[in-house]
Amino acid sequence: MRPVGSKYLLEETIGRGAMGTVWRGRVREDAGLADLVPGQQVAVKVLKEELAADQDIVLRFLRERSVLLRLSHPNIVRLRDLVVEGELLALVMDLVDGPDLYRYLRTNGPLSPIAAALLMAQIADALAVSHADGVVHRDLKPANVLLASSYADGQGEQLHPMLTDFGIARLADSPGITRTSEFVGTPAYVAPESASGRPQTSAVDIYGAGIMLYELVTGRAPFQGDGALQVLQAHLTQEPPRPPGMPEPLWIVVERCLRKDPAQRPSATSLAHALRVVAAGIGVHAAPAAVDAALAVGALLVPEVQPAEVPGTGPGSTLPGATQVGDPTQPDPATQLLTAQYDPGAATQVMPHGAPGNGLGQPTADPTRLMPSSPGGPFATPPSPAGPPAPAQPEAPHPWQTQLRAARDRNQQTQVFAAEEFEPPQPSPQAYQGGGYPGSGYPPQGQPRPGGYPPPSGQRGPEPYQGAQGRPGYGRGERPPVAPPPYQSRRPQQPPGPGQRDPYAGQGYAEPDPRYSGEQAYREPAQRQAPPSAAPRRPEPQHRPEPPLPREREPEPEREPRPRREPRPRSRNRMYIPGLGCLKGCLMVLLILAVAAVALWNFTPLPRYWDDVHSTFTSTTTWISSTWHSVTGN
Numbered sequence: 115m116r117p118v119g120s121k122y123l124l125e126e127t128i129g130r131g132a133m134g135t136v137w138r139g140r141v142r143e144d145a146g147l148a149d150l151v152p153g154q155q156v157a158v159k160v161l162k163e164e165l166a167a168d169q170d171i172v173l174r175f176l177r178e179r180s181v182l183l184r185l186s187h188p189n190i191v192r193l194r195d196l197v198v199e200g201e202l203l204a205l206v207m208d209l210v211d212g213p214d215l216y217r218y219l220r221t222n223g224p225l226s227p228i229a230a231a232l233l234m235a236q237i238a239d240a241l242a243v244s245h246a247d248g249v250v251h252r253d254l255k256p257a258n259v260l261l262a263s264s265y266a267d268g269q270g271e272q273l274h275p276m277l278t279d280f281g282i283a284r285l286a287d288s289p290g291i292t293r294t295s296e297f298v299g300t301p302a303y304v305a306p307e308s309a310s311g312r313p314q315t316s317a318v319d320i321y322g323a324g325i326m327l328y329e330l331v332t333g334r335a336p337f338q339g340d341g342a343l344q345v346l347q348a349h350l351t352q353e354p355p356r357p358p359g360m361p362e363p364l365w366i367v368v369e370r371c372l373r374k375d376p377a378q379r380p381s382a383t384s385l386a387h388a389l390r391v392v393a394a395g396i397g398v399h400a401a402p403a404a405v406d407a408a409l410a411v412g413a414l415l416v417p418e419v420q421p422a423e424v425p426g427t428g429p430g431s432t433l434p435g436a437t438q439v440g441d442p443t444q445p446d447p448a449t450q451l452l453t454a455q456y457d458p459g460a461a462t463q464v465m466p467h468g469a470p471g472n473g474l475g476q477p478t479a480d481p482t483r484l485m486p487s488s489p490g491g492p493f494a495t496p497p498s499p500a501g502p503p504a505p506a507q508p509e510a511p512h513p514w515q516t517q518l519r520a521a522r523d524r525n526q527q528t529q530v531f532a533a534e535e536f537e538p539p540q541p542s543p544q545a546y547q548g549g550g551y552p553g554s555g556y557p558p559q560g561q562p563r564p565g566g567y568p569p570p571s572g573q574r575g576p577e578p579y580q581g582a583q584g585r586p587g588y589g590r591g592e593r594p595p596v597a598p599p600p601y602q603s604r605r606p607q608q609p610p611g612p613g614q615r616d617p618y619a620g621q622g623y624a625e626p627d628p629r630y631s632g633e634q635a636y637r638e639p640a641q642r643q644a645p646p647s648a649a650p651r652r653p654e655p656q657h658r659p660e661p662p663l664p665r666e667r668e669p670e671p672e673r674e675p676r677p678r679r680e681p682r683p684r685s686r687n688r689m690y691i692p693g694l695g696c697l698k699g700c701l702m703v704l705l706i707l708a709v710a711a712v713a714l715w716n717f718t719p720l721p722r723y724w725d726d727v728h729s730t731f732t733s734t735t736t737w738i739s740s741t742w743h744s745v746t747g748n
């Protein structure tokens with residue numbers, strides 16, 4: 115075990131991201147902390163050494179310490195401590211026992227519109243609190259939403275979304291790491307103003323929430339592209355396509371969140387409220403008033419009066435000579451980057467705003483130098499559009515690369531890797547062909563990914579990460595199996611019986627069957643197992659119980675028509691007589707019985723026994739008749 119500061123011990127790696135390595139750790143017995151118990155498990159994010167070695171980041175880390183530490187909300191992963199020790203910079207936070215939303219979606223497929231709305235409403239709650247405190251997340255994406263297991267009486271396991279990585283994007287936003295022409299973010303979720311170097315406000319988080327909402331329901335982000343810059347350009351120039359099957363009220367919310375003009379996006383508070391109204395009004399059992407309220411949701415989406423600003427962004431960061439997207443005098447960046455591959459699930463990137471002529475409004479920055487990537491990878495340098503190619507120079511390693519290499523050589527325990535080493539394994543688009551979401555890599559709704567998390571909570575066996583044991587042996591890409599949450603649930607067919615309370619009446623989502631717990635309660639009756647005698651309980655529920663987020667009832671999947679039965683092939687025997695098969699069998703049985711009878715009669719003492727029985731019978735009847743005659747006298 116490795117000490118971090120004087121208060122924590124690192125036990126093992128949980129996962130790795132772009133900014134550092136996340137460890138499962140423990141509070142030391144002699145730590146003497148007010149709000150953490152000795153021995154309590156924590157998650158410790160050890161930032162990469164180059165971040166820790168950056169004076170500017172350390173200063174910002176310390177300056178923002180108090181605001182980040184006081185961010186407290188049931189849907190925010192609580193930051194407990196910031197440790198600065200020599201060249202080590204670490205964030206200590208609550209350990210969350212569950213998968214992140216990105217992994218969850220990849221395993222279980224998209225959510226129903228109601229479940230997605232209710233989940234995002236909770237994320238919007240978290241954003242409302244942080245925006246009120248002046249903290250903009252700036253890197254909203256499913257990988258930054260952790261799903262904590264919680265146990266509520268009679269409801270089994272539920273997954274509770276918690277937003278993490280507040281302030282991290284800002285830490286990486288240091289001149290030592292990024293240049294004025296770069297930003298931190300994940301291309302699929304980046305707001306147009308971030309992509310083009312305009313001032314950023316809390317509205318960038320609302321944009322990220324809109325992208326996430328779209329993705330939760332459809333399984334794919336609205337703006338796609340082969341290269342990162344293509345995706346960024348799509349954010350700037352394309353309108354999001356309305357996905358088929360998305361309920362009108364939910365689409366109204368998504369569309370408003372994805373407005374190019376940040377001033378037209380709703381505040382986090384109004385977004386949370388609107389999403390709950392939508393969730394209540396789009397279910398199959400929604401009351402007419404709830405349906406009407408959901409259709410009028412547009413009126414609830416009011417912009418923030420004074421949005422929190424992201425310091426250091428804005429006109430100052432747009433350097434002279436920058437070109438704008440859509441500038442007809444400049445070559446199209448998309449065509450420059452057609453060969454670059456783009457991974458929508460990739461980790462947070464430090465991205466260039468653009469090279470001359472890339473149309474993204476920023477001057478030269480060699481993308482390959484920022485986050486070292488494999489040749490032809492996400493940030494491969496586009497071919498220079500203008501002038502003859504410069505003579506090939508052996509490329510000097512970027513300071514980051516040098517530092518990373520040195521860090522790896524120096525320190526085996528706190529592992530620091532180059533970005534390309536963290537790439538999570540991506541399912542091939544073919545993996546789920548034949549259903550689901552083309553190109554998303556997600557399995558079809560409700561269908562677990564091969565080798566994914568095993569269903570359901572009732573069948574979940576003892577797991578190595580339960581209770582105080584933590585999650586030994588699981589790194590990024592090796593998260594322990596987690597049962598699907600009630601988001602996957604279905605509404606039971608029967609209404610609640612007499613005297614049974616319907617806890618979800620009027621909310622448009624399912625009533626659980628009280629005889630069952632957890633996911634079982636929301637299954638179709640035919641799919642349920644026998645009711646358990648008692649719902650298993652965890653000794654210490656970690657989070658406040660949330661109402662389950664069941665799926666609305668989905669239409670029965672269309673059954674494939676039965677293949678026409680081929681007529682039975684006729685016997686090749688031309689003398690075929692219908693029914694003879696049966697007759698033959700009967701005759702054969704009779705023959706066997708006859709042979710057996712003859713054999714019995716001839717080769718066993720049966721005839722003798724028969725004679726004995728016969729004579730006994732005859733003498734008995736003779737005796738009975740003579741006795742009768744003597745009694746009656748005739």
Ligand SMILES: Nc1ncnc2c1ncn2[C@@H]1O[C@H](COP(=O)(O)OP(=O)(O)OP(=O)(O)O)[C@@H](O)[C@H]1O
Pocket residue numbers: 128129130131132133134135136157159191207208209210211213214257258260278279460461462463590591
């Ligand atoms: N508080 C926590 N409790 C439990 N697991 C965590 C916690 N924070 C992060 N993790 C896990 O650690 C892994 C790495 O997280 P990290 O935030 O570093 O990377 P990321 O979010 O996947 O990528 P990025 O760096 O781009 O944000 C993820 O699998 C995440 O689920």
